[in-house]
Amino acid sequence: VWDDDYNVTANAALRDAAGLGRIWTQVTVAPWYPLYHTVFWVGYQLWGLDALGYHLLNVLLHGLNAILVWRILWRLELHWAWFAAALFALHPVQVESVAWITELKNVLSTTFYLAAMSCYLSYAGWQRSSGSSPAAGRAYGFALFLFACALLTKTVTVTLPLALLLLVWWKRGRIGRGDVLPLLPLFGLGLVLGLVTALTEKYVVGASGFAWSHDLIERGLIAGRAFWFYAGKLLWPDPILFVYPRWTIDRGLPGAYIYPAAVA
Incomplete structure (x- = not known):
């Protein structure tokens, strides 16, 4: 593996x-x-x-x-x-x-x-x-x-x-x-x-490269989404994958801020 x-x-x-x-x-x-x-x-x-x-x-x-x-x-x-x-x-x-x-x-x-x-x-x-x-x-x-x-x-x-x-x-x-x-x-x-x-x-x-190129705001958006992603996997783990599809992180989309706002 x-x-x-x-x-x-x-x-x-x-x-x-x-x-x-x-x-x-x-x-x-x-x-x-x-x-x-x-x-x-x-x-x-x-x-x-x-x-x-x-x-x-x-x-x-x-x-x-x-x-x-x-x-x-x-x-x-x-x-x-x-x-x-x-x-x-x-x-x-x-x-x-x-x-x-x-x-x-x-x-x-x-x-x-x-x-x-x-x-x-x-x-x-x-x-x-x-x-x-x-x-x-x-x-x-x-x-x-x-x-x-x-x-x-x-x-x-x-x-x-x-x-x-x-x-x-x-x-x-x-x-x-x-x-x-x-x-x-x-x-x-x-x-x-x-x-x-x-x-x-x-x-x-x-x-x-791309995976390490996110700025502070984008990293905050990723962290907020990750919190809810892992909470969701705790409640319903299916499907379990080695590598999950990459998220689209766009600081210009208002909806992207919902995840970190919900954590706060």
């Missing part, structure tokens, strides 16, 4: 111990997601090119992610946590990430993302109940470490600190200075590794 050769079967960095060093010090496969390719490296040492091992790894990680979803929602005192976790585990839109070997980066980064969120919620709970304590410090340290792991697997996980702020606002109806300060290191880490990915895409991958 697309990119499985690029990331696994034809990836020379997986073949020997020296390749592991190159994964972390060079852009052996773009974009630079060294932890993602390190897991592929370990998998290659254990079972070579046997596809079963890679598929089982994705399935096990997805199962762990469903448990983490349940745990987070349970900590947030949502009575339907088990239902949401089951929906997360069984929903058809998950098929691509779980069944496609290359999409290990999705399930693995989600594992780190959710684990970091769970640790941060533990930290916040300790802070509220007993103030600064060794337990709170450990939970915060684990959250920061796991967030770094998530970013080194796939930098789309840069959204974590913003998601945590949204949870604070949802639960308390306000965001205070004390809520923002502990998240500043996470924002900084996300900014640095996000820039690394952006620069890699531009100068190594050569991301250019």
